[in-house]
Amino acid sequence: MLVDSHCHLDFPDFQSRLPEVLNAAAAAGVGRMVTISTHVARFETYRALAEAHETVFCTVGTHPHNAAVEPDVPAERLIELSKHARCIAIGEAGLDYHYDKSPRDVQQQVFRTHIAAARETRLPLVIHARNADEDMIRILSEEMRRGRFDAVLHCFSSGETLAQVGVELGLYVSFSGILTFRNSEDIRRIAAAVPRERLLVETDAPYLAPVPHRGKTNEPAFVAHTAHVLAETIGVTDTEIAQITTSNFYRLFSKAASADAAQSQAVAS
Known part of the structure:
Protein backbone atom coordinates (compact mmCIF):
# COMPACT_ATOMS: atom_id res chain seq x y z
CA MET A 1 0.00 0.00 0.00
CA LEU A 2 1.04 3.57 -0.74
CA VAL A 3 -0.01 6.67 1.19
CA ASP A 4 -0.52 10.09 -0.33
CA SER A 5 0.54 12.04 2.73
CA HIS A 6 -0.49 15.45 1.35
CA CYS A 7 -3.31 16.37 -1.02
CA HIS A 8 -6.17 18.87 -1.23
CA LEU A 9 -9.35 16.94 -1.94
CA ASP A 10 -11.51 19.94 -1.03
CA PHE A 11 -10.25 21.99 -3.98
CA PRO A 12 -12.66 22.74 -6.86
CA ASP A 13 -10.68 20.44 -9.18
CA PHE A 14 -12.20 17.42 -7.41
CA GLN A 15 -15.71 18.54 -6.53
CA SER A 16 -17.45 16.92 -9.49
CA ARG A 17 -15.35 13.78 -9.68
CA LEU A 18 -14.24 12.83 -6.16
CA PRO A 19 -15.61 9.25 -6.35
CA GLU A 20 -13.68 8.72 -9.59
CA VAL A 21 -10.50 10.12 -8.01
CA LEU A 22 -10.81 7.91 -4.93
CA ASN A 23 -11.48 4.84 -7.05
CA ALA A 24 -8.43 5.59 -9.21
CA ALA A 25 -6.32 5.93 -6.08
CA ALA A 26 -7.48 2.55 -4.81
CA ALA A 27 -6.74 0.96 -8.19
CA ALA A 28 -3.20 2.40 -8.04
CA GLY A 29 -2.62 0.89 -4.59
CA VAL A 30 -3.01 4.17 -2.70
CA GLY A 31 -4.76 3.07 0.45
CA ARG A 32 -4.67 6.26 2.53
CA MET A 33 -4.74 9.98 1.76
CA VAL A 34 -4.43 13.06 3.95
CA THR A 35 -6.45 16.06 2.81
CA ILE A 36 -4.61 19.09 4.11
CA SER A 37 -6.07 22.20 5.72
CA THR A 38 -5.26 25.61 4.26
CA HIS A 39 -7.84 27.61 6.28
CA VAL A 40 -8.90 26.85 9.83
CA ALA A 41 -12.26 28.38 8.92
CA ARG A 42 -12.81 25.50 6.47
CA PHE A 43 -12.18 22.74 8.99
CA GLU A 44 -15.74 21.42 8.73
CA THR A 45 -15.11 20.72 5.05
CA TYR A 46 -11.96 18.72 5.77
CA ARG A 47 -13.66 16.92 8.65
CA ALA A 48 -16.62 15.97 6.47
CA LEU A 49 -14.35 14.54 3.77
CA ALA A 50 -12.49 12.42 6.31
CA GLU A 51 -15.70 11.23 7.94
CA ALA A 52 -17.25 10.28 4.60
CA HIS A 53 -14.30 8.26 3.28
CA GLU A 54 -12.46 5.70 5.40
CA GLY A 91 -0.96 22.43 9.41
CA GLU A 92 -0.04 23.04 6.76
CA ALA A 93 1.77 26.07 8.10
CA GLY A 94 5.12 27.64 7.44
CA LEU A 95 6.85 30.24 5.32
CA ASP A 96 6.43 31.10 1.64
CA TYR A 97 8.70 33.93 0.50
CA HIS A 98 8.21 33.09 -3.18
CA TYR A 99 4.73 34.55 -3.46
CA ASP A 100 4.71 36.60 -0.22
CA LYS A 101 0.91 36.56 -0.15
CA SER A 102 1.06 37.37 3.56
CA PRO A 103 3.57 39.64 5.31
CA ARG A 104 6.61 37.68 6.42
CA ASP A 105 6.33 38.66 10.06
CA VAL A 106 2.71 37.46 10.10
CA GLN A 107 3.72 34.17 8.45
CA GLN A 108 6.34 33.67 11.14
CA GLN A 109 3.93 34.46 13.95
CA VAL A 110 1.29 32.07 12.62
CA PHE A 111 3.92 29.39 12.05
CA ARG A 112 5.08 29.60 15.66
CA THR A 113 1.48 29.30 16.84
CA HIS A 114 1.12 26.08 14.87
CA ILE A 115 4.36 24.77 16.34
CA ALA A 116 2.96 25.42 19.82
CA ALA A 117 -0.19 23.48 18.94
CA ALA A 118 1.82 20.57 17.53
CA ARG A 119 3.97 20.49 20.65
CA GLU A 120 0.93 20.50 22.94
CA THR A 121 -1.09 17.90 21.02
CA ARG A 122 1.89 15.72 20.12
CA LEU A 123 0.51 15.62 16.61
CA PRO A 124 2.95 16.17 13.74
CA LEU A 125 3.22 19.55 12.07
CA VAL A 126 2.95 19.70 8.27
CA ILE A 127 5.45 22.36 7.17
CA HIS A 128 5.31 24.43 4.00
CA ALA A 129 8.69 25.98 3.14
CA ARG A 130 9.46 27.88 -0.05
CA ASN A 131 12.34 30.29 -0.64
CA ALA A 132 12.64 30.80 3.11
CA ASP A 133 15.39 28.40 4.12
CA GLU A 134 17.30 30.74 6.41
CA ASP A 135 14.29 31.82 8.47
CA MET A 136 12.88 28.29 8.46
CA ILE A 137 16.11 26.88 9.88
CA ARG A 138 16.25 29.63 12.50
CA ILE A 139 12.65 29.19 13.66
CA LEU A 140 12.78 25.41 13.70
CA SER A 141 16.01 25.45 15.71
CA GLU A 142 14.70 28.03 18.18
CA GLU A 143 11.40 26.27 18.67
CA MET A 144 12.92 22.82 19.02
CA ARG A 145 15.06 24.16 21.88
CA ARG A 146 11.84 25.29 23.60
CA GLY A 147 10.36 21.83 23.41
CA ARG A 148 10.36 18.95 20.97
CA PHE A 149 7.69 18.50 18.30
CA ASP A 150 7.31 16.17 15.33
CA ALA A 151 7.04 17.52 11.80
CA VAL A 152 7.41 16.87 8.08
CA LEU A 153 8.91 19.18 5.49
CA HIS A 154 6.27 18.66 2.84
CA CYS A 155 6.77 18.84 -0.95
CA PHE A 156 10.48 19.33 -0.44
CA SER A 157 12.01 21.71 -2.97
CA SER A 158 14.38 23.65 -0.72
CA GLY A 159 18.13 23.53 -0.30
CA GLU A 160 20.36 20.77 1.00
CA THR A 161 21.07 22.60 4.27
CA LEU A 162 17.40 22.75 5.25
CA ALA A 163 17.05 19.03 4.57
CA GLN A 164 20.12 18.27 6.67
CA VAL A 165 19.02 20.47 9.56
CA GLY A 166 15.51 19.05 9.37
CA VAL A 167 16.82 15.49 9.64
CA GLU A 168 19.11 16.49 12.51
CA LEU A 169 16.10 17.94 14.33
CA GLY A 170 14.17 14.72 13.83
CA LEU A 171 11.89 15.86 11.00
CA TYR A 172 10.62 13.77 8.11
CA VAL A 173 10.99 14.86 4.47
CA SER A 174 8.24 14.33 1.90
CA PHE A 175 8.76 14.35 -1.85
CA SER A 176 6.18 15.23 -4.49
CA GLY A 177 5.99 15.01 -8.26
CA ILE A 178 8.83 17.54 -8.44
CA LEU A 179 11.13 14.57 -7.80
CA THR A 180 10.23 13.18 -11.23
CA PHE A 181 10.94 16.34 -13.24
CA ARG A 182 13.88 16.16 -15.63
CA ASN A 183 15.57 19.24 -14.13
CA SER A 184 15.25 18.03 -10.51
CA GLU A 185 18.66 16.39 -10.18
CA ASP A 186 19.40 18.39 -7.01
CA ILE A 187 16.15 17.25 -5.36
CA ARG A 188 16.88 13.62 -6.23
CA ARG A 189 20.38 14.01 -4.77
CA ILE A 190 18.89 15.41 -1.56
CA ALA A 191 16.33 12.59 -1.43
CA ALA A 192 19.09 10.02 -1.76
CA ALA A 193 20.79 11.47 1.33
CA VAL A 194 17.68 11.47 3.56
CA PRO A 195 17.64 8.46 5.90
CA ARG A 196 15.14 5.90 4.68
CA GLU A 197 13.23 6.02 7.95
CA ARG A 198 12.42 9.71 7.34
CA LEU A 199 11.06 9.51 3.77
CA LEU A 200 7.47 10.16 2.73
CA VAL A 201 5.73 10.62 -0.62
CA GLU A 202 2.85 12.88 -1.60
CA THR A 203 1.11 14.51 -4.52
CA ASP A 204 0.16 17.98 -3.24
CA ALA A 205 -2.76 17.40 -5.62
CA PRO A 206 -4.14 19.09 -7.61
CA TYR A 207 -0.70 20.65 -8.16
CA LEU A 208 2.64 19.31 -9.43
CA ALA A 209 1.56 16.23 -11.34
CA PRO A 210 4.52 13.90 -11.79
CA VAL A 211 5.92 12.65 -15.07
CA PRO A 212 4.21 11.19 -17.16
CA HIS A 213 1.20 13.34 -16.18
CA ARG A 214 3.03 16.65 -15.91
CA GLY A 215 0.82 19.57 -16.90
CA LYS A 216 -2.38 17.73 -15.97
CA THR A 217 -4.45 17.98 -12.80
CA ASN A 218 -2.64 15.93 -10.18
CA GLU A 219 -4.50 13.36 -8.09
CA PRO A 220 -3.64 10.83 -5.36
CA ALA A 221 -3.28 7.89 -7.77
CA PHE A 222 -0.28 9.61 -9.31
CA VAL A 223 1.76 9.30 -6.10
CA ALA A 224 2.76 5.89 -7.46
CA HIS A 225 4.92 7.60 -10.10
CA THR A 226 6.73 9.67 -7.47
CA ALA A 227 7.24 6.56 -5.35
CA HIS A 228 8.73 4.75 -8.35
CA VAL A 229 11.27 7.51 -8.97
CA LEU A 230 12.10 7.67 -5.25
CA ALA A 231 12.68 3.91 -5.29
CA GLU A 232 15.08 4.28 -8.22
CA THR A 233 16.79 7.20 -6.49
CA ILE A 234 17.59 5.29 -3.31
CA GLY A 235 18.12 1.90 -4.98
CA VAL A 236 15.14 -0.15 -3.82
CA THR A 237 12.15 -1.80 -5.48
CA ASP A 238 8.69 -0.30 -5.83
CA THR A 239 7.42 -2.80 -3.26
CA GLU A 240 10.13 -1.79 -0.82
CA ILE A 241 9.50 1.95 -1.22
CA ALA A 242 5.81 1.36 -0.54
CA GLN A 243 6.71 -0.52 2.63
CA ILE A 244 9.24 2.11 3.72
CA THR A 245 7.08 5.16 3.15
CA THR A 246 3.91 3.62 4.55
CA SER A 247 5.70 2.48 7.68
CA ASN A 248 7.17 5.97 8.05
CA PHE A 249 3.73 7.52 7.58
CA TYR A 250 2.20 5.50 10.39
CA ARG A 251 5.17 6.19 12.66
CA LEU A 252 4.89 9.95 12.18
CA PHE A 253 1.09 10.14 11.94
CA SER A 254 0.52 7.76 14.83
CA LYS A 255 -3.08 8.89 15.28
CA ALA A 256 -3.82 7.43 11.84
CA ALA A 257 -2.31 4.13 12.95
CA SER A 258 -4.54 4.12 16.03
CA ALA A 259 -7.61 4.99 13.98
CA ASP A 260 -6.94 2.20 11.49
CA ALA A 261 -6.31 -0.30 14.29
CA ALA A 262 -9.59 0.66 15.95
CA GLN A 263 -11.42 0.33 12.64
CA SER A 264 -9.96 -3.13 12.03
CA GLN A 265 -10.94 -4.23 15.50
CA ALA A 266 -14.49 -2.96 15.00
CA VAL A 267 -14.81 -4.87 11.73
CA ALA A 268 -13.42 -8.03 13.31
CA SER A 269 -15.88 -7.88 16.18
Missing part, protein backbone atom coordinates in the same frame (compact mmCIF):
# COMPACT_ATOMS: atom_id res chain seq x y z
CA THR A 55 -9.30 6.09 3.29
CA VAL A 56 -9.08 9.84 3.99
CA PHE A 57 -7.69 11.66 7.02
CA CYS A 58 -7.47 15.43 7.54
CA THR A 59 -5.47 18.14 9.31
CA VAL A 60 -6.17 21.58 10.76
CA GLY A 61 -4.14 24.69 10.05
CA THR A 62 -3.50 27.88 8.10
CA HIS A 63 -1.36 27.89 4.96
CA PRO A 64 1.20 30.72 4.93
CA HIS A 65 -0.57 32.25 1.93
CA ASN A 66 -3.57 32.71 4.22
CA ALA A 67 -1.72 33.83 7.34
CA ALA A 68 -2.93 37.42 6.90
CA VAL A 69 -6.51 36.15 6.58
CA GLU A 70 -6.25 34.09 9.78
CA PRO A 71 -3.53 35.90 11.77
CA ASP A 72 -5.06 35.49 15.20
CA VAL A 73 -6.22 31.87 15.40
CA PRO A 74 -4.89 30.81 18.81
CA ALA A 75 -3.11 27.54 19.47
CA GLU A 76 -6.03 26.62 21.72
CA ARG A 77 -8.38 26.65 18.73
CA LEU A 78 -6.09 24.41 16.71
CA ILE A 79 -5.77 22.07 19.69
CA GLU A 80 -9.53 21.86 20.17
CA LEU A 81 -10.29 21.11 16.51
CA SER A 82 -7.48 18.57 16.30
CA LYS A 83 -9.28 16.37 18.85
CA HIS A 84 -11.52 15.08 16.07
CA ALA A 85 -10.82 11.39 15.52
CA ARG A 86 -9.97 11.81 11.82
CA CYS A 87 -7.71 14.85 12.28
CA ILE A 88 -4.16 13.52 12.47
CA ALA A 89 -1.89 16.57 12.18
CA ILE A 90 -1.49 20.33 12.54
Whole structure:
Protein backbone atom coordinates (compact mmCIF):
# COMPACT_ATOMS: atom_id res chain seq x y z
CA MET A 1 0.00 0.00 0.00
CA LEU A 2 1.04 3.57 -0.74
CA VAL A 3 -0.01 6.67 1.19
CA ASP A 4 -0.52 10.09 -0.33
CA SER A 5 0.54 12.04 2.73
CA HIS A 6 -0.49 15.45 1.35
CA CYS A 7 -3.31 16.37 -1.02
CA HIS A 8 -6.17 18.87 -1.23
CA LEU A 9 -9.35 16.94 -1.94
CA ASP A 10 -11.51 19.94 -1.03
CA PHE A 11 -10.25 21.99 -3.98
CA PRO A 12 -12.66 22.74 -6.86
CA ASP A 13 -10.68 20.44 -9.18
CA PHE A 14 -12.20 17.42 -7.41
CA GLN A 15 -15.71 18.54 -6.53
CA SER A 16 -17.45 16.92 -9.49
CA ARG A 17 -15.35 13.78 -9.68
CA LEU A 18 -14.24 12.83 -6.16
CA PRO A 19 -15.61 9.25 -6.35
CA GLU A 20 -13.68 8.72 -9.59
CA VAL A 21 -10.50 10.12 -8.01
CA LEU A 22 -10.81 7.91 -4.93
CA ASN A 23 -11.48 4.84 -7.05
CA ALA A 24 -8.43 5.59 -9.21
CA ALA A 25 -6.32 5.93 -6.08
CA ALA A 26 -7.48 2.55 -4.81
CA ALA A 27 -6.74 0.96 -8.19
CA ALA A 28 -3.20 2.40 -8.04
CA GLY A 29 -2.62 0.89 -4.59
CA VAL A 30 -3.01 4.17 -2.70
CA GLY A 31 -4.76 3.07 0.45
CA ARG A 32 -4.67 6.26 2.53
CA MET A 33 -4.74 9.98 1.76
CA VAL A 34 -4.43 13.06 3.95
CA THR A 35 -6.45 16.06 2.81
CA ILE A 36 -4.61 19.09 4.11
CA SER A 37 -6.07 22.20 5.72
CA THR A 38 -5.26 25.61 4.26
CA HIS A 39 -7.84 27.61 6.28
CA VAL A 40 -8.90 26.85 9.83
CA ALA A 41 -12.26 28.38 8.92
CA ARG A 42 -12.81 25.50 6.47
CA PHE A 43 -12.18 22.74 8.99
CA GLU A 44 -15.74 21.42 8.73
CA THR A 45 -15.11 20.72 5.05
CA TYR A 46 -11.96 18.72 5.77
CA ARG A 47 -13.66 16.92 8.65
CA ALA A 48 -16.62 15.97 6.47
CA LEU A 49 -14.35 14.54 3.77
CA ALA A 50 -12.49 12.42 6.31
CA GLU A 51 -15.70 11.23 7.94
CA ALA A 52 -17.25 10.28 4.60
CA HIS A 53 -14.30 8.26 3.28
CA GLU A 54 -12.46 5.70 5.40
CA THR A 55 -9.30 6.09 3.29
CA VAL A 56 -9.08 9.84 3.99
CA PHE A 57 -7.69 11.66 7.02
CA CYS A 58 -7.47 15.43 7.54
CA THR A 59 -5.47 18.14 9.31
CA VAL A 60 -6.17 21.58 10.76
CA GLY A 61 -4.14 24.69 10.05
CA THR A 62 -3.50 27.88 8.10
CA HIS A 63 -1.36 27.89 4.96
CA PRO A 64 1.20 30.72 4.93
CA HIS A 65 -0.57 32.25 1.93
CA ASN A 66 -3.57 32.71 4.22
CA ALA A 67 -1.72 33.83 7.34
CA ALA A 68 -2.93 37.42 6.90
CA VAL A 69 -6.51 36.15 6.58
CA GLU A 70 -6.25 34.09 9.78
CA PRO A 71 -3.53 35.90 11.77
CA ASP A 72 -5.06 35.49 15.20
CA VAL A 73 -6.22 31.87 15.40
CA PRO A 74 -4.89 30.81 18.81
CA ALA A 75 -3.11 27.54 19.47
CA GLU A 76 -6.03 26.62 21.72
CA ARG A 77 -8.38 26.65 18.73
CA LEU A 78 -6.09 24.41 16.71
CA ILE A 79 -5.77 22.07 19.69
CA GLU A 80 -9.53 21.86 20.17
CA LEU A 81 -10.29 21.11 16.51
CA SER A 82 -7.48 18.57 16.30
CA LYS A 83 -9.28 16.37 18.85
CA HIS A 84 -11.52 15.08 16.07
CA ALA A 85 -10.82 11.39 15.52
CA ARG A 86 -9.97 11.81 11.82
CA CYS A 87 -7.71 14.85 12.28
CA ILE A 88 -4.16 13.52 12.47
CA ALA A 89 -1.89 16.57 12.18
CA ILE A 90 -1.49 20.33 12.54
CA GLY A 91 -0.96 22.43 9.41
CA GLU A 92 -0.04 23.04 6.76
CA ALA A 93 1.77 26.07 8.10
CA GLY A 94 5.12 27.64 7.44
CA LEU A 95 6.85 30.24 5.32
CA ASP A 96 6.43 31.10 1.64
CA TYR A 97 8.70 33.93 0.50
CA HIS A 98 8.21 33.09 -3.18
CA TYR A 99 4.73 34.55 -3.46
CA ASP A 100 4.71 36.60 -0.22
CA LYS A 101 0.91 36.56 -0.15
CA SER A 102 1.06 37.37 3.56
CA PRO A 103 3.57 39.64 5.31
CA ARG A 104 6.61 37.68 6.42
CA ASP A 105 6.33 38.66 10.06
CA VAL A 106 2.71 37.46 10.10
CA GLN A 107 3.72 34.17 8.45
CA GLN A 108 6.34 33.67 11.14
CA GLN A 109 3.93 34.46 13.95
CA VAL A 110 1.29 32.07 12.62
CA PHE A 111 3.92 29.39 12.05
CA ARG A 112 5.08 29.60 15.66
CA THR A 113 1.48 29.30 16.84
CA HIS A 114 1.12 26.08 14.87
CA ILE A 115 4.36 24.77 16.34
CA ALA A 116 2.96 25.42 19.82
CA ALA A 117 -0.19 23.48 18.94
CA ALA A 118 1.82 20.57 17.53
CA ARG A 119 3.97 20.49 20.65
CA GLU A 120 0.93 20.50 22.94
CA THR A 121 -1.09 17.90 21.02
CA ARG A 122 1.89 15.72 20.12
CA LEU A 123 0.51 15.62 16.61
CA PRO A 124 2.95 16.17 13.74
CA LEU A 125 3.22 19.55 12.07
CA VAL A 126 2.95 19.70 8.27
CA ILE A 127 5.45 22.36 7.17
CA HIS A 128 5.31 24.43 4.00
CA ALA A 129 8.69 25.98 3.14
CA ARG A 130 9.46 27.88 -0.05
CA ASN A 131 12.34 30.29 -0.64
CA ALA A 132 12.64 30.80 3.11
CA ASP A 133 15.39 28.40 4.12
CA GLU A 134 17.30 30.74 6.41
CA ASP A 135 14.29 31.82 8.47
CA MET A 136 12.88 28.29 8.46
CA ILE A 137 16.11 26.88 9.88
CA ARG A 138 16.25 29.63 12.50
CA ILE A 139 12.65 29.19 13.66
CA LEU A 140 12.78 25.41 13.70
CA SER A 141 16.01 25.45 15.71
CA GLU A 142 14.70 28.03 18.18
CA GLU A 143 11.40 26.27 18.67
CA MET A 144 12.92 22.82 19.02
CA ARG A 145 15.06 24.16 21.88
CA ARG A 146 11.84 25.29 23.60
CA GLY A 147 10.36 21.83 23.41
CA ARG A 148 10.36 18.95 20.97
CA PHE A 149 7.69 18.50 18.30
CA ASP A 150 7.31 16.17 15.33
CA ALA A 151 7.04 17.52 11.80
CA VAL A 152 7.41 16.87 8.08
CA LEU A 153 8.91 19.18 5.49
CA HIS A 154 6.27 18.66 2.84
CA CYS A 155 6.77 18.84 -0.95
CA PHE A 156 10.48 19.33 -0.44
CA SER A 157 12.01 21.71 -2.97
CA SER A 158 14.38 23.65 -0.72
CA GLY A 159 18.13 23.53 -0.30
CA GLU A 160 20.36 20.77 1.00
CA THR A 161 21.07 22.60 4.27
CA LEU A 162 17.40 22.75 5.25
CA ALA A 163 17.05 19.03 4.57
CA GLN A 164 20.12 18.27 6.67
CA VAL A 165 19.02 20.47 9.56
CA GLY A 166 15.51 19.05 9.37
CA VAL A 167 16.82 15.49 9.64
CA GLU A 168 19.11 16.49 12.51
CA LEU A 169 16.10 17.94 14.33
CA GLY A 170 14.17 14.72 13.83
CA LEU A 171 11.89 15.86 11.00
CA TYR A 172 10.62 13.77 8.11
CA VAL A 173 10.99 14.86 4.47
CA SER A 174 8.24 14.33 1.90
CA PHE A 175 8.76 14.35 -1.85
CA SER A 176 6.18 15.23 -4.49
CA GLY A 177 5.99 15.01 -8.26
CA ILE A 178 8.83 17.54 -8.44
CA LEU A 179 11.13 14.57 -7.80
CA THR A 180 10.23 13.18 -11.23
CA PHE A 181 10.94 16.34 -13.24
CA ARG A 182 13.88 16.16 -15.63
CA ASN A 183 15.57 19.24 -14.13
CA SER A 184 15.25 18.03 -10.51
CA GLU A 185 18.66 16.39 -10.18
CA ASP A 186 19.40 18.39 -7.01
CA ILE A 187 16.15 17.25 -5.36
CA ARG A 188 16.88 13.62 -6.23
CA ARG A 189 20.38 14.01 -4.77
CA ILE A 190 18.89 15.41 -1.56
CA ALA A 191 16.33 12.59 -1.43
CA ALA A 192 19.09 10.02 -1.76
CA ALA A 193 20.79 11.47 1.33
CA VAL A 194 17.68 11.47 3.56
CA PRO A 195 17.64 8.46 5.90
CA ARG A 196 15.14 5.90 4.68
CA GLU A 197 13.23 6.02 7.95
CA ARG A 198 12.42 9.71 7.34
CA LEU A 199 11.06 9.51 3.77
CA LEU A 200 7.47 10.16 2.73
CA VAL A 201 5.73 10.62 -0.62
CA GLU A 202 2.85 12.88 -1.60
CA THR A 203 1.11 14.51 -4.52
CA ASP A 204 0.16 17.98 -3.24
CA ALA A 205 -2.76 17.40 -5.62
CA PRO A 206 -4.14 19.09 -7.61
CA TYR A 207 -0.70 20.65 -8.16
CA LEU A 208 2.64 19.31 -9.43
CA ALA A 209 1.56 16.23 -11.34
CA PRO A 210 4.52 13.90 -11.79
CA VAL A 211 5.92 12.65 -15.07
CA PRO A 212 4.21 11.19 -17.16
CA HIS A 213 1.20 13.34 -16.18
CA ARG A 214 3.03 16.65 -15.91
CA GLY A 215 0.82 19.57 -16.90
CA LYS A 216 -2.38 17.73 -15.97
CA THR A 217 -4.45 17.98 -12.80
CA ASN A 218 -2.64 15.93 -10.18
CA GLU A 219 -4.50 13.36 -8.09
CA PRO A 220 -3.64 10.83 -5.36
CA ALA A 221 -3.28 7.89 -7.77
CA PHE A 222 -0.28 9.61 -9.31
CA VAL A 223 1.76 9.30 -6.10
CA ALA A 224 2.76 5.89 -7.46
CA HIS A 225 4.92 7.60 -10.10
CA THR A 226 6.73 9.67 -7.47
CA ALA A 227 7.24 6.56 -5.35
CA HIS A 228 8.73 4.75 -8.35
CA VAL A 229 11.27 7.51 -8.97
CA LEU A 230 12.10 7.67 -5.25
CA ALA A 231 12.68 3.91 -5.29
CA GLU A 232 15.08 4.28 -8.22
CA THR A 233 16.79 7.20 -6.49
CA ILE A 234 17.59 5.29 -3.31
CA GLY A 235 18.12 1.90 -4.98
CA VAL A 236 15.14 -0.15 -3.82
CA THR A 237 12.15 -1.80 -5.48
CA ASP A 238 8.69 -0.30 -5.83
CA THR A 239 7.42 -2.80 -3.26
CA GLU A 240 10.13 -1.79 -0.82
CA ILE A 241 9.50 1.95 -1.22
CA ALA A 242 5.81 1.36 -0.54
CA GLN A 243 6.71 -0.52 2.63
CA ILE A 244 9.24 2.11 3.72
CA THR A 245 7.08 5.16 3.15
CA THR A 246 3.91 3.62 4.55
CA SER A 247 5.70 2.48 7.68
CA ASN A 248 7.17 5.97 8.05
CA PHE A 249 3.73 7.52 7.58
CA TYR A 250 2.20 5.50 10.39
CA ARG A 251 5.17 6.19 12.66
CA LEU A 252 4.89 9.95 12.18
CA PHE A 253 1.09 10.14 11.94
CA SER A 254 0.52 7.76 14.83
CA LYS A 255 -3.08 8.89 15.28
CA ALA A 256 -3.82 7.43 11.84
CA ALA A 257 -2.31 4.13 12.95
CA SER A 258 -4.54 4.12 16.03
CA ALA A 259 -7.61 4.99 13.98
CA ASP A 260 -6.94 2.20 11.49
CA ALA A 261 -6.31 -0.30 14.29
CA ALA A 262 -9.59 0.66 15.95
CA GLN A 263 -11.42 0.33 12.64
CA SER A 264 -9.96 -3.13 12.03
CA GLN A 265 -10.94 -4.23 15.50
CA ALA A 266 -14.49 -2.96 15.00
CA VAL A 267 -14.81 -4.87 11.73
CA ALA A 268 -13.42 -8.03 13.31
CA SER A 269 -15.88 -7.88 16.18
